[in-house]
Amino acid sequence: MDFELSEKEMLLQKSVREFAENEIPPKMEDMEETGEFPVDLLGPMGRLGITGVITPPEYGGVGLGYMARTIVLEELGRVCAAMPMALQVHHMACAGINDFGTEEQKKKYLPPMARGETMGVVAVTDPSGGSDLIGMQTRAEPQKDKYLLTGRKCFITNFDTSDFWVIIAKTSEGSKGLSAFIVEKDAPGAKVGRKEQKTGLRGSNTGELVFDGVELTKDNLLGQEGGGLAVAIKTISETGRLGMAATALGILNACIEEACKFAIERELYGKSISALQAIQWHIADIYADLEIARLLTYRASCMKDQNMRFDPESALAKSFACEAAARSAKKAIEIHGSYGIMREYAVQRLLRDALVTIPAGGTGEIAKIVLSRAALSKFKKR
Numbered sequence: 001m002d003f004e005l006s007e008k009e010m011l012l013q014k015s016v017r018e019f020a021e022n023e024i025p026p027k028m029e030d031m032e033e034t035g036e037f038p039v040d041l042l043g044p045m046g047r048l049g050i051t052g053v054i055t056p057p058e059y060g061g062v063g064l065g066y067m068a069r070t071i072v073l074e075e076l077g078r079v080c081a082a083m084p085m086a087l088q089v090h091h092m093a094c095a096g097i098n099d100f101g102t103e104e105q106k107k108k109y110l111p112p113m114a115r116g117e118t119m120g121v122v123a124v125t126d127p128s129g130g131s132d133l134i135g136m137q138t139r140a141e142p143q144k145d146k147y148l149l150t151g152r153k154c155f156i157t158n159f160d161t162s163d164f165w166v167i168i169a170k171t172s173e174g175s176k177g178l179s180a181f182i183v184e185k186d187a188p189g190a191k192v193g194r195k196e197q198k199t200g201l202r203g204s205n206t207g208e209l210v211f212d213g214v215e216l217t218k219d220n221l222l223g224q225e226g227g228g229l230a231v232a233i234k235t236i237s238e239t240g241r242l243g244m245a246a247t248a249l250g251i252l253n254a255c256i257e258e259a260c261k262f263a264i265e266r267e268l269y270g271k272s273i274s275a276l277q278a279i280q281w282h283i284a285d286i287y288a289d290l291e292i293a294r295l296l297t298y299r300a301s302c303m304k305d306q307n308m309r310f311d312p313e314s315a316l317a318k319s320f321a322c323e324a325a326a327r328s329a330k331k332a333i334e335i336h337g338s339y340g341i342m343r344e345y346a347v348q349r350l351l352r353d354a355l356v357t358i359p360a361g362g363t364g365e366i367a368k369i370v371l372s373r374a375a376l377s378k379f380k381k382r
């Protein structure tokens with residue numbers, strides 16, 4: 001077990017921190033107001049290697065892996081958590097195509113995504129199938145030599161800033177009845193629907209995708225017909241949950257910084273409130289949440305890089321980090337007194353952002369199902 005970052009990872013961390021501190025703050029007011037992701041930062045992120053951080057070099061990426069990706073998302077999230085939210089879903093599309101795509105699909109989609117010229121999406125959720133994937137009603141009806149895609153996906157990140165979509169749809173019934181497709185956004189019958197106005201993570205676009213008889217061929221299939229559940233589960237549990245854990249980790253970094261700075265500066269009774277034990281306990285709790293979330297998220301990232309199975313570890317990292325971020329942001333607000341709920345102070349945004357991370361990528365209850373299944377299977381009667 002090695003707790004040191006490699007030289008490459010430290011360099012990456014430094015360059016992403018500089019990028020995040022210089023490039024994101026001038027955009028943040030606009031992101032909060034309009035709820036729009038700053039697409040003009042995609043190119044610079046491509047040049048920095050972070051849109052293609054997990055994409056192998058043969059497909060135009062830098063191939064640094066998941067630990068490096070976690071560092072990238074954490075650093076961006078420390079400044080503004082909407083940035084890693086959008087980027088992590090883009091990475092999910094990269095991972096899905098890299099893991100399940102044909103050579104032709106990889107060559108077509110991965111290099112421009114790595115350069116930050118195009119953006120991707122993985123769209124699983126639909127109104128009747130959130131946690132219940134099999135319950136989805138978006139259908140790709142098999143015809144003679146094509147499929148007809150009809151339905152609606154909801155809560156989709158990057159829905160209108162992306163160039164193509166990885167869609168999971170029903171091609172028949174049951175767990176082998178789901179299939180994954182790559183759908184171009186200008187395909188006839190495909191359109192973006194309603195944009196959601198979220199409480200937090202405002203600068204990452206979330207909304208609907210609508211399909212009305214979109215004609216797809218076998219070339220659009222990602223993986224095998226009937227293999228959509230595997231595409232969804234692998235991309236969500238390995239890339240999506242880790243991505244949300246790292247996003248929440250970014251928020252926790254911001255919580256400890258904002259809480260400590262305010263506590264040191266604010267004076268009451270003729271001294272800094274950081275001298276009050278009640279404030280110190282809040283700070284200790286935030287610090288503990290940050291350190292535990294970081295250990296869990298880094299461990300799961302290393303397991304992914306070592307090709308180990310890590311479903312419970314990623315579910316635990318995700319659910320712990322997102323709940324911890326919400327809990328810690330609330331404590332950071334309390335340290336600020338009434339200042340904490342004022343728009344000028346970052347802590348109110350941290351709480352709004354943290355709350356939105358909780359369902360994204362799978363709810364806490366679904367994480368508990370993964371954890372209890374892992375624990376019970378260890379003690380199963382033979």
Ligand SMILES: Cc1cc2nc3c(=O)[nH]c(=O)nc-3n(C[C@H](O)[C@H](O)[C@H](O)COP(=O)(O)OP(=O)(O)OC[C@H]3O[C@@H](n4cnc5c(N)ncnc54)[C@H](O)[C@@H]3O)c2cc1C
Nearest residue numbers: 089122123124125130131155156157359360361362363365
């Ligand atoms: C900011 C954001 C971004 C998102 N981005 C994407 C995206 O890019 N792509 C995408 O496909 N989806 C995306 N989602 C959707 C997200 O993955 C779903 O919202 C999530 O999986 C939960 O589904 P649901 O909202 O339909 O809740 P439901 O599944 O309806 O759940 C409602 C409640 O029931 C509980 N519940 C459900 N099943 C069980 C069970 N078996 N046991 C116990 N309790 C249960 C849930 O935990 C929850 O409390 C995003 C969501 C958000 C908030």
